[in-house]
Amino acid sequence: MRGLKLGLPVFLGYMPVGAxxxxxxxxxxxxxxQACACSATALAGAGQFIALPVIRAGESVLAVLAAxxxxxxxxxxxxxxxxxxxxxxxxxxxxxxxxxLTDETFAIxxxxxxxxxxxxxxMFGVGVISWVGWVLGTLMxxxxxxxxxxxxxxxVEFAMPAxxxxxxxxxxxxxxxxxxxxxxxxxALALPAASLxxxxxxxxxxxxxxxxxxxxxxxxxxxxxESA
Numbered sequence: 001m002r003g004l005k006l007g008l009p010v011f012l013g014y015m016p017v018g019a020x021x022x023x024x025x026x027x028x029x030x031x032x033x034q035a036c037a038c039s040a041t042a043l044a045g046a047g048q049f050i051a052l053p054v055i056r057a058g059e060s061v062l063a064v065l066a067a068x069x070x071x072x073x074x075x076x077x078x079x080x081x082x083x084x085x086x087x088x089x090x091x092x093x094x095x096x097x098x099x100x101l102t103d104e105t106f107a108i109x110x111x112x113x114x115x116x117x118x119x120x121x122x123m124f125g126v127g128v129i130s131w132v133g134w135v136l137g138t139l140m141x142x143x144x145x146x147x148x149x150x151x152x153x154x155x156v157e158f159a160m161p162a163x164x165x166x167x168x169x170x171x172x173x174x175x176x177x178x179x180x181x182x183x184x185x186x187x188a189l190a191l192p193a194a195s196l197x198x199x200x201x202x203x204x205x206x207x208x209x210x211x212x213x214x215x216x217x218x219x220x221x222x223x224x225x226e227s228a
Contacts, residue, residue, distance in 0.1 A: 003125020006112065010104045010126070011133035017045060018137025019144070024052050026145035039138040043102065043131060047072045050207060059202060070211045078106045085113045089120050100127025176222050184214035 018039060025035040025048075042048055047068040054064045078101055086094050097120065105126050112118035172178050188210035191201055201209070 001125065003122035003127075004129045005125075006108050006122065007105065007126035007129040010102075010108065010130040013104070014045075014130060014133035015137040015140070018134045019141030021045070021048055021052075022138040022141025022143070023145045023148060024049075025138075026142045028052055028056055030142070032139065032142040035142040036135055036139050040131075040135045043099065043134060044068070044072055045102070045134070057202070063202070063205065066205075066208050070208045074103075075101055078103075082106065082110055082113070085110075085118070086120070093120060097123050097127065100124070100131060102130060105130050176218070179221070180214050180218040183217055184210045187213045 021039065022032075022035050025038065026032065030038070038048060050067050050071050051064050054067050079098055082101075083094075086097065089097070100123075105123075108126050109118055109123045112122065168181050172181060188206050191206050191209060194201055
C-alpha cells in the first residue's frame with residue numbers, strides 16, 4: 001500500500017502520455033488490443049514512441065530494434081544502480097522488479113531506498129500502479145482515437161519530444177550532461193544534410209547514430225567520467 005501511494009503521481013503522469021501513445025498507435029493501424037498489448041508488455045514510453053515513426057517509415061525490424069535498444073540502454077545503468085539493494089530477493093522477484101523499471105519508478109525507489117524505507121514490496125507497489133496508469137492511458141487513447149480524428153490537430157506527436165525534453169531536464173545534473181545532449185542534438189540535425197553530398201541516410205537511424213556518436217565523443221572529451 002505504501003508503494004501504491006508513492007507511485008500515484010507516476011500513475012497520474014502516465015495516463016495522458018499513455019493516451020497519446022494509444023492515439024498515435026491506432027492512427028498507424030494498430031488495433032486497440034495491439035496498442036494495449038504493446039504498452040503492457042514493453043512498458044517503455046520513450047522506446048515505444050521511438051518505434052512508431054520507424055514502423056511508419058516502413059523500416060526493417062532490425063531498425064526498430066536498434067532504435068529502441070539505444071534509447072532504452074539507460075535501463076542497464078538504472079538496473080546496475082539499484083541491484084545492490086535487491087540482493088536479498090530471489091531472481092524471479094528481481095526480474096519482476098526489473099520489468100517495472102522506468103525512469104520514474106527508478107527515481108522514486110532509489111530515493112526511498114537511500115532513505116532506508118524502501119522494500120521489495122513497496123517497489124512492487126510503485127511498479128504496479130505505474131503499469132496500470134500506462135496501460136489504462138493507452139486504452140483510453142486508443143479507444144478515443146476514432147472520434148478524435150487526425151491527431152496532428154491536437155499536437156499529439158509532440159508527446160515524444162516533450163517526454164525527451166522532460167527526461168533531459170530531469171537527468172542533466174551538470175555541464176557535461178548538457179554538452180553531451182547538445183552534441184546529440186547537433187548530430188541529429190546535421191545528418192539530414194548529408195543528402196546534399198549524395199549520402200542518403202535512412203531517418204530511422206538518425207537517433208541511433210546521434211546517440212552513439214555523442215556518447216563516443218563525450219567519452220573522448222571527458223575520460224575522467226570512466227573512473228567515476
